[in-house]
Amino acid sequence: GAVVSQHPSWVICKSGTSVKIECRSLDFQATTMFWYRQFPKQSLMLMATSNEGSKATYEQGVEKDKFLINHASLTLSTLTVTSAHPEDSSFYICSASRGGWNTWDTDTQYFGPGTRLTVL
């Protein structure tokens, strides 16, 4: 169990367009979902944390108006890259955990397979 999917797995778009990436927990309810970005040859960097039904919390340096996150249900979170530019080209990875804001127990994050975004 604990499978997380992402769609699409890769996308190529023109500069200035918006791209939506979906993250789904397939066999569990994810109270919390996380979005990470990974540039070539680098590690994963946390972009934002989202909880179902509330606004996402963005890490320092991540523009919330550019990277729109919606966590509308316990199994789906979406990341929309608005007005994408070539520098936004990256590997976007989501993760999901069962834990919520009220738990201080360690909770495993299950990662999706990632979405490769290329902006021309």
Place this chain on the structure above:
Amino acid sequence: TQLLEQSPQFLSIQEGENLTVYCNSSSVFSSLQWYRQEPGEGPVLLVTVVTGGEVKKLKRLTFQFGDARKDSSLHITAAQPGDTGLYLCAGQRGGGADGLTFGKGTHLIIQP
């Protein structure tokens, strides 16, 4: 910002040799996790360590969490070509609702 220093960044060894990857921080983490990531895929969890001094074994892989919960190590015994990949350590700052802070990763190549 809590940083995780992972070393070495690159390691190429012969099949059958042993190796250790280190993950160090000046900050305390509530838990530390080790992942393995293949090119073009998301990271796959290998182990989570929570208690200071904890040691966990996964076949030929041994994971240790430092007593002060600031550092961790991954030791691979008798490395095999199938162990080749990117190994990432990641620390959780607080509870289950907190994102992970990743180290830069160790690119491991095991030559047959």
